[in-house]
Amino acid sequence: MSSAQESVASDELSSVESCLEHIPQPQRSKVKKILYGQEFEPLALPKTAVAIATAEDFELAGYKFDVPTEQLRAPRIVRVGAVQNKIVVPTILPVEEQRNALWGRIGKIIQTAALCRVNILCLQEAWTMPFAFCTREKRPWCEFAESAENGPTTRFLQTLSKQYNMVIISPILERDNSDVIWNTAVVIDNNGKVLGKHRKNHIPRVGDFNESTYYFEGNTGHPVFETEFGRVAINICYGRHHPLNWLMFGINGAEIVFNPSATVTGLSEPLWGIEARNAAIANTYFTCAINRVGTEIFPNEFSSGDGNPAHQDFGHFYGSSYVAAPDGSRTPGLSRVRDGLLVSELDLNLCRQVKDRWGFQMTQRLDLYAASLAKVVQSDFQPQRIN
Numbered sequence: 001m002s003s004a005q006e007s008v009a010s011d012e013l014s015s016v017e018s019c020l021e022h023i024p025q026p027q028r029s030k031v032k033k034i035l036y037g038q039e040f041e042p043l044a045l046p047k048t049a050v051a052i053a054t055a056e057d058f059e060l061a062g063y064k065f066d067v068p069t070e071q072l073r074a075p076r077i078v079r080v081g082a083v084q085n086k087i088v089v090p091t092i093l094p095v096e097e098q099r100n101a102l103w104g105r106i107g108k109i110i111q112t113a114a115l116c117r118v119n120i121l122c123l124q125e126a127w128t129m130p131f132a133f134c135t136r137e138k139r140p141w142c143e144f145a146e147s148a149e150n151g152p153t154t155r156f157l158q159t160l161s162k163q164y165n166m167v168i169i170s171p172i173l174e175r176d177n178s179d180v181i182w183n184t185a186v187v188i189d190n191n192g193k194v195l196g197k198h199r200k201n202h203i204p205r206v207g208d209f210n211e212s213t214y215y216f217e218g219n220t221g222h223p224v225f226e227t228e229f230g231r232v233a234i235n236i237c238y239g240r241h242h243p244l245n246w247l248m249f250g251i252n253g254a255e256i257v258f259n260p261s262a263t264v265t266g267l268s269e270p271l272w273g274i275e276a277r278n279a280a281i282a283n284t285y286f287t288c289a290i291n292r293v294g295t296e297i298f299p300n301e302f303s304s305g306d307g308n309p310a311h312q313d314f315g316h317f318y319g320s321s322y323v324a325a326p327d328g329s330r331t332p333g334l335s336r337v338r339d340g341l342l343v344s345e346l347d348l349n350l351c352r353q354v355k356d357r358w359g360f361q362m363t364q365r366l367d368l369y370a371a372s373l374a375k376v377v378q379s380d381f382q383p384q385r386i387n
């Protein structure tokens with residue numbers, strides 16, 4: 001890390017969860033139960049995995065969601081891995097060097113996930129590169145874009161997914177056969193096969209998130225991927241502010257929706273703990289919110305169009321990745337400043353148990369909203385207001 005990156009990072013609060021440790025017992029346990037919805041016992045993780053995390057300097061945390069057993073259905077236990085990481089080398093180095101350094105780092109983290117018996121793992125948004133869209137420069141950042149089906153990153157992960165019997169979700173910058181660029185999550189199954197891809201539906205136009213300079217809104221709908229370990233979908237970053245985006249993945253049968261993100265302090269942190277958690281509740285599935293971590297510094301200054309001086313960094317990506325369950329409980333978050341692997345053990349049976357209990361799907365009145373929305377998109381639409 002450069003000294004400039006270090007000085008920015010050292011001012012940051014390392015984690016919200018560590019502050020809770022200052023609360024005396026027995027209040028601390030009660031506060032955690034209220035905040036998280038259940039008191040999580042840490043998941044016992046193998047010493048070999050802990051040793052790699054220590055040697056490689058990343059946080060390794062594991063939690064098990066408490067789910068009642070049923071009489072007629074066997075539990076459907078799945079281990080989900082969420083990875084947050086900093087870029088490894090400065091953004092001024094050649095593209096290939098930056099990407100190779102990230103492959104090396106993520107390879108170690110995936111090896112650790114395998115030791116922790118992770119079945120489905122998701123990486124952060126555009127994980128093979130710095131989040132350079134703030135710069136509005138095309139070179140060299142567009143060079144990070146690659147084929148979703150047979151680009152070098154997909155090939156790299158196909159080997160690992162097969163070796164570790166793990167489904168891997170790989171959010172990358174995609175270049176299609178016509179040289180159109182997309183923000184895409186590639187789903188690689190546990191046999192190393194590309195099961196499919198999803199392109200980011202909602203492209204931000206806020207702050208320094210100048211992504212619309214590089215790619216369009218996605219054209220892949222709301223696919224749900226049937227894997228050996230459960231039905232998964234991906235709602236990429238800014239899509240988490242759009243409840244209908246979450247809804248459609250649920251309607252298509254998702255049991256776990258991943259939200260690989262890149263978002264910064266000062267913009268979205270008050271929303272972070274709410275949105276993916278609320279989506280889990282409203283749609284009766286598990287959600288896994290993953291954010292980048294660290295401060296990325298770019299070679300050239302850029303301005304934010306807000307009258308403030310030009311600068312070379314995007315601000316601090318605050319990590320804090322977590323998993324939320326359909327009953328509203330959630331794991332503690334990972335660090336705000338360190339790389340991390342969060343391992344969560346879930347029983348997918350919880351989705352149906354919560355549907356039976358709360359009945360949100362039964363009561364949701366899709367017919368009512370479909371009829372209203374069909375009117376809303378007409379040019380002669382009049383809002384239903386009564387004076």
Ligand SMILES: NC(=O)NCCC(=O)O
Nearest residue numbers: 204209237238262263268
């Ligand atoms: N990557 C991305 O879409 N970020 C937008 C900002 C946010 O959604 O917090």
